[in-house]
Amino acid sequence: MDTVKGLYDKFNNVDKGLDFELTVHGPGDIEYRTTIAEKHLSSPGVGHGAITAAMMDAVLGTTALTAVYDDGNLVSTVEFKVNYFKPTFLGDKLIGKGEIEFQGKSLICTSAKIFKEETGELVSKALGTFNIYPMEKRGLKKPVKTI
Structure with missing residues (x-):
């Protein structure tokens, strides 16, 4: 489980329940x-x-997580702001x-967009801030870096 995807597959039940694919x-x-x-x-x-909103939190947070994971860190949402531009409909992909956007020692900021795959229409846009903390706080071991 030395990858973000491995961590996701093992623990992220919310995204699985909503049929989100990472x-x-x-x-x-x-x-x-x-x-x-x-x-x-x-x-x-x-x-x-x-x-x-749930998908946006996932996009923002996982983008942040991938930036800090190899250093043995996780992230938690501090805040995010979302703009809704278009509705979604049954069957929309x-x-x-x-x-x-910014990465410091204890905070990381990300931005994200969600589009309708078929038309390219922008559904929503967001900006989020995340706390960076060591994965040992959640009982996880720091990933082994490979060359």
């Missing part, structure tokens, strides 16, 4: 995907904003991508 390309470079399903709806055919 791909990690490298530090600060991830993608989340989901398809709006019946269980994501708030009214007939319309995706609930909480699903977009969403893709979320993040970027590192």
Whole structure:
């Protein structure tokens, strides 16, 4: 489990329950995907904003996590602000991508966007701040670095 994806697969039950799929390309470079399903709806055919917010928190946080994980750290959400630009509908395929905006010793800020995969329409945009802390606080061992 010496990877962010390994950690995700072992512990992240919320994202699994919401059908979020994570791909990690490298530090600060991830993608989340989901398809709006019946269980994501708030009214007939319309995706609930909480699903977009949950996906956004995942995109922002995992982007931050990939930047600090190899140093033996985890992150926790301090705050995030989300703008909703377009509604989502049953069957929409969403893709979320993040970027590192700032990284200090104890805080990291990321930004992210979620798009409709088929049309490229921007669904939402967000900015988040995360606390950086050692993974030993959660009983995990620092990952082994490989060449």
